[in-house]
Amino acid sequence: MSRRYLIAGNWKMNKTAAEAAVLVKGIVDQAGSESAVDVAVCPPFTALDAASRALKGSKVALGAENMYPKASGAYTGEISADMIKEFGCEYVILGHSERREYFKESDAFINEKVKAALASGLKPILCVGETLQQREAGTTIDVVSTQTKGGLDGVSAAEVEKVVIAYEPVWAIGTGKTATPEMAQEVHAQIRAILSSIFGEDGAQKVRILYGGSMKPENADALLAEKDIDGGLIGGAALKADSFVSLVNSAVKAAAK
Numbered sequence: 394m395s396r397r398y399l400i401a402g403n404w405k406m407n408k409t410a411a412e413a414a415v416l417v418k419g420i421v422d423q424a425g426s427e428s429a430v431d432v433a434v435c436p437p438f439t440a441l442d443a444a445s446r447a448l449k450g451s452k453v454a455l456g457a458e459n460m461y462p463k464a465s466g467a468y469t470g471e472i473s474a475d476m477i478k479e480f481g482c483e484y485v486i487l488g489h490s491e492r493r494e495y496f497k498e499s500d501a502f503i504n505e506k507v508k509a510a511l512a513s514g515l516k517p518i519l520c521v522g523e524t525l526q527q528r529e530a531g532t533t534i535d536v537v538s539t540q541t542k543g544g545l546d547g548v549s550a551a552e553v554e555k556v557v558i559a560y561e562p563v564w565a566i567g568t569g570k571t572a573t574p575e576m577a578q579e580v581h582a583q584i585r586a587i588l589s590s591i592f593g594e595d596g597a598q599k600v601r602i603l604y605g606g607s608m609k610p611e612n613a614d615a616l617l618a619e620k621d622i623d624g625g626l627i628g629g630a631a632l633k634a635d636s637f638v639s640l641v642n643s644a645v646k647a648a649a650k
């Protein structure tokens with residue numbers, strides 16, 4: 394089973410609309426016609442319009458960083474699936490560890506979002522990952538298993554093909570500390586085994602599992618060479634066109650092997 398690599402930029406709370414247009418132009422100029430791998434940028438809501446215009450005509454896809462599970466209504470400050478789809482979003486990042494930590498998002502709430510995203514035709518990028526404390530306590534697999542199963546509760550085998558999982562060890566996010574390729578592969582393989590237990594081996598083989606956490610040009614080749622690492626969710630290195638494009642090129646190289 395050959396899964397297409399996906400390199401997705403998670404911009405977090407960075408870039409105004411004007412800055413987003415410049416960054417997307419830089420990415421599109423260098424990687425806009427790349428067809429061997431999938432590429433996506435996920436800017437803040439306020440920059441979706443500018444980013445969407447700047448990537449028109451290119452193969453780079455657009456994603457959002459979050460959404461609310463309800464379709465509309467009295468949810469002050471929230472954004473629905475239809476609102477992000479209006480800008481051409483194909484992906485939406487859900488359950489990022491920063492949202493779990495700072496906004497107390499639970500697996501049940503994230504699950505509502507995953508199902509709402511799928512129902513509206515978006516591809517959820519479901520983030521899972523352990524904290525340093527949990528890793529040191531030896532509970533990494535338990536944590537990742539609970540988050541994966543919780544996030545995908547009620548999702549069908551047909552729908553799961555649209556889901557992307559991002560394994561992001563919390564201790565590696567924005568810290569410069571990366572999981573070694575072996576450490577990451579071990580968890581990715583476990584996630585695939587969990588997916589297989591729920592959706593069958595066929596379904597599990599179709600789901601892309603990205604690595605996230607200080608992925609950068611220096612470590613990307615080794616990470617992407619691992620069997621169950623199907624791309625990256627990139628924070629810091631996605632904020633400059635050169636480093637992001639270098640990661641895209643690493644995925645192109647890995648795909649050719």
Ligand code: PGA
Pocket residue numbers: 403561565566567568605606607608626627628629630
């Ligand atoms: P990082 O962030 O690449 O800056 O570590 C990744 C993420 O949080 O998605």
